[in-house]
Amino acid sequence: MKAQQILNNPFLNKGTAFTAEERTQFGLTGMLPPHVQTIEDQAKQAYAQYQSKANMLEQRIFLMSIFNENRVLFYKLFSQHVAEFMPVVYDPTIADTIENYSALYVNSQYAAFLSIDDPDSMKTTLTNAADGREIKLIVVTDGEGILGIGDWGTQGVDISVGKLMVYTAAAGIDPSQVLPVVLDVGTNRESLLNDELYLGNRHERIRGDRYYDFVDQFVQTAEELFPNMYLHFEDFGRSNAANILNKYKDKIVTFNDDIQGTGIITLAGIMGALNISGGKMTDQVYMSFGAGTAGAGITQRIFEEMLQAGLTEEQARSRFYMVDKQGLLFDDDADLTPEQKPFARKRSEFENADELTTLEAAVKAIHPTILVGTSTQPGAFTESIVKEMAAHTERPIIFPLSNPTKLAEATAENLIKWTDGKALVATGIPAAPVEYNGVTYEIGQANNALVYPGLGLGTIASTAKVLNDEMISKAAHSLGGIVDPTEAGAAVLPPVTKLDIFSQTVATAVAQSAVDQGLNRETISDVQKVVADMKWEPEYKAL
Ligand SMILES: NC(=O)c1ccc[n+]([C@@H]2O[C@H](COP(=O)([O-])OP(=O)(O)OC[C@H]3O[C@@H](n4cnc5c(N)ncnc54)[C@H](O)[C@@H]3O)[C@@H](O)[C@H]2O)c1
Ligand SMILES: O=C(O)C[C@H](O)C(=O)O
Numbered sequence: 044m045k046a047q048q049i050l051n052n053p054f055l056n057k058g059t060a061f062t063a064e065e066r067t068q069f070g071l072t073g074m075l076p077p078h079v080q081t082i083e084d085q086a087k088q089a090y091a092q093y094q095s096k097a098n099m100l101e102q103r104i105f106l107m108s109i110f111n112e113n114r115v116l117f118y119k120l121f122s123q124h125v126a127e128f129m130p131v132v133y134d135p136t137i138a139d140t141i142e143n144y145s146a147l148y149v150n151s152q153y154a155a156f157l158s159i160d161d162p163d164s165m166k167t168t169l170t171n172a173a174d175g176r177e178i179k180l181i182v183v184t185d186g187e188g189i190l191g192i193g194d195w196g197t198q199g200v201d202i203s204v205g206k207l208m209v210y211t212a213a214a215g216i217d218p219s220q221v222l223p224v225v226l227d228v229g230t231n232r233e234s235l236l237n238d239e240l241y242l243g244n245r246h247e248r249i250r251g252d253r254y255y256d257f258v259d260q261f262v263q264t265a266e267e268l269f270p271n272m273y274l275h276f277e278d279f280g281r282s283n284a285a286n287i288l289n290k291y292k293d294k295i296v297t298f299n300d301d302i303q304g305t306g307i308i309t310l311a312g313i314m315g316a317l318n319i320s321g322g323k324m325t326d327q328v329y330m331s332f333g334a335g336t337a338g339a340g341i342t343q344r345i346f347e348e349m350l351q352a353g354l355t356e357e358q359a360r361s362r363f364y365m366v367d368k369q370g371l372l373f374d375d376d377a378d379l380t381p382e383q384k385p386f387a388r389k390r391s392e393f394e395n396a397d398e399l400t401t402l403e404a405a406v407k408a409i410h411p412t413i414l415v416g417t418s419t420q421p422g423a424f425t426e427s428i429v430k431e432m433a434a435h436t437e438r439p440i441i442f443p444l445s446n447p448t449k450l451a452e453a454t455a456e457n458l459i460k461w462t463d464g465k466a467l468v469a470t471g472i473p474a475a476p477v478e479y480n481g482v483t484y485e486i487g488q489a490n491n492a493l494v495y496p497g498l499g500l501g502t503i504a505s506t507a508k509v510l511n512d513e514m515i516s517k518a519a520h521s522l523g524g525i526v527d528p529t530e531a532g533a534a535v536l537p538p539v540t541k542l543d544i545f546s547q548t549v550a551t552a553v554a555q556s557a558v559d560q561g562l563n564r565e566t567i568s569d570v571q572k573v574v575a576d577m578k579w580e581p582e583y584k585a586l
């Protein structure tokens with residue numbers, strides 16, 4: 044191999060850490076400054092440079108330049124500063140890089156760009172992108188429902204890259220075994236279609252059979268090329284996400300993060316909140332605000348939990364309410380999605396059913412004990428709504444989960460203040476602790492990033508044939524017991540600073556469940572060991 048091929052390959056490059064012997068052996072003599080650095084020296088120097096950047100976007104661009112050059116160094120740094128880097132590398136800053144992807148473009152970051160206008164090249168593209176590597180994990184998006192910022196076409200590829208970075212930082216998935224993918228099926232965003240810099244296909248989104256055939260061709264081709272792959276779907280639009288999951292979930296090892304990952308983390312957060320308040324799951328009255336992909340996915344997960352806790356289906360259903368654009372969802376509404384239908388209510392249940400067209404009216408009529416926001420409507424949890432909720436329940440559980448920051452339904456600080464410290468809060472994006480009346484309230488982050496890495500690691504390590512509901516439920520339950528609920532101001536979820544530690548906990552629980560159910564393809568005698576053995580460490584290896 045030529046010196047430049049090594050230096051330009053982020054999986055091989057060690058930069059100034061190449062030793063004198065390596066420099067001699069691989070033709071690198073004189074190709075680098077003479078002083079040999081350790082990875083610790085490199086990380087220290089890079090971190091100082093990172094700190095000199097003016098804002099989070101600049102910091103991310105700098106970190107991505109290291110990612111492009113040297114994956115080991117990037118993950119070394121990331122592992123040293125997990126909680127600090129998460130909002131820079133991932134949400135919310137990633138929203139800015141997605142919106143500006145074409146303008147900021149410098150590197151394709153080993154992603155595979157699959158175009159619906161050229162389906163015949165799909166296999167070639169995936170083969171080229173893998174470049175002989177064994178791919179065990181794909182994150183794929185079609186860019187239609189990026190976070191809460193909507194349709195960004197090909198620019199959505201950054202969410203696939205970003206989610207994968209978190210898999211490695213949190214769970215130690217080997218970065219050379221992952222592949223980010225975008226399905227470019229067009230975009231309906233006018234500003235992109237008219238932007239001369241836009242790098243994607245310039246036409247409206249293709250829908251219907253041609254779209255689903257393209258997705259199917261992708262699933263089949265990826266399965267054929269990478270038979271041991273875990274396929275993670277991210278940020279598909281509301282009309283497709285659940286359809287795709289339902290089509291493939293019993294056949295291949297697949298996962299929809301917005302539906303399932305968000306369901307797990309929100310259930311874990313609610314269990315954490317009940318642990319603090321002493322409340323019972325089966326006593327809760329649940330209201331979903333913004334009953335789309337995530338909202339319906341969470342609702343379904345909490346509903347399953349109530350069934351597991353002993354309620355009949357009818358008893359459990361009676362505890363759920365969904366509010367969307369129309370207001371409270373009723374079963375006579377022709378626009379309900381298939382996921383909303385089972386939770387829609389009868390008008391006859393209310394004297395003023397026709398007036399329940401706003402969140403405020405619904406909260407007044409129903410007195411929920413849990414309110415979860417996935418609506419993309421900033422500020423929708425107003426002071427009067429929150430106070431109304433708090434007037435009827437001792438410790439209201441309020442989770443504004445919409446991302447990024449500019450779309451959150453409320454801030455943690457306001458929720459704590461408006462409820463005099465009573466609200467049990469988790470947010471989608473990281474939130475600083477809130478000081479109120481002498482108590483420091485730690486705010487849990489109910490973001491699927493806290494569970495999807497462990498879930499994937501556990502599923503892959505256990506060689507499971509599918510990822511099923513039982514494994515998902517075990518993942519949610521495994522997050523309990525990390526936070527001390529008796530401490531004043533305790534968070535409902537474990538802190539991101541421990542992300543790498545509890546990702547192993549989640550992975551072990553998931554792998555154990557797969558083995559207990561006999562879903563493993565290979566014989567496994569020690570679950571802890573297979574999980575631990577999969578962990579990739581950011582250390583330089585001999586070339
Ligand atoms: N914290 C997390 O881990 C997490 C995970 C997934 C999604 N999210 C966030 O949840 C939000 C929704 O994501 P999604 O994938 O479900 O999108 P989606 O488009 O599938 O769902 C959004 C829903 O909100 C509804 N809505 C829009 N305007 C509304 C209004 N004025 N009042 C009530 N409802 C309204 C829409 O009709 C839709 O049903 C995004 O901001 C996303 O970032 C957070
Ligand atoms: O990406 C995130 O931060 C969480 C979630 O998947 C989302 O779509 O908002």
Ligand SMILES: [Mn+2]
Binds near residue numbers: 190277278300
């Ligand atoms: Mn998402």
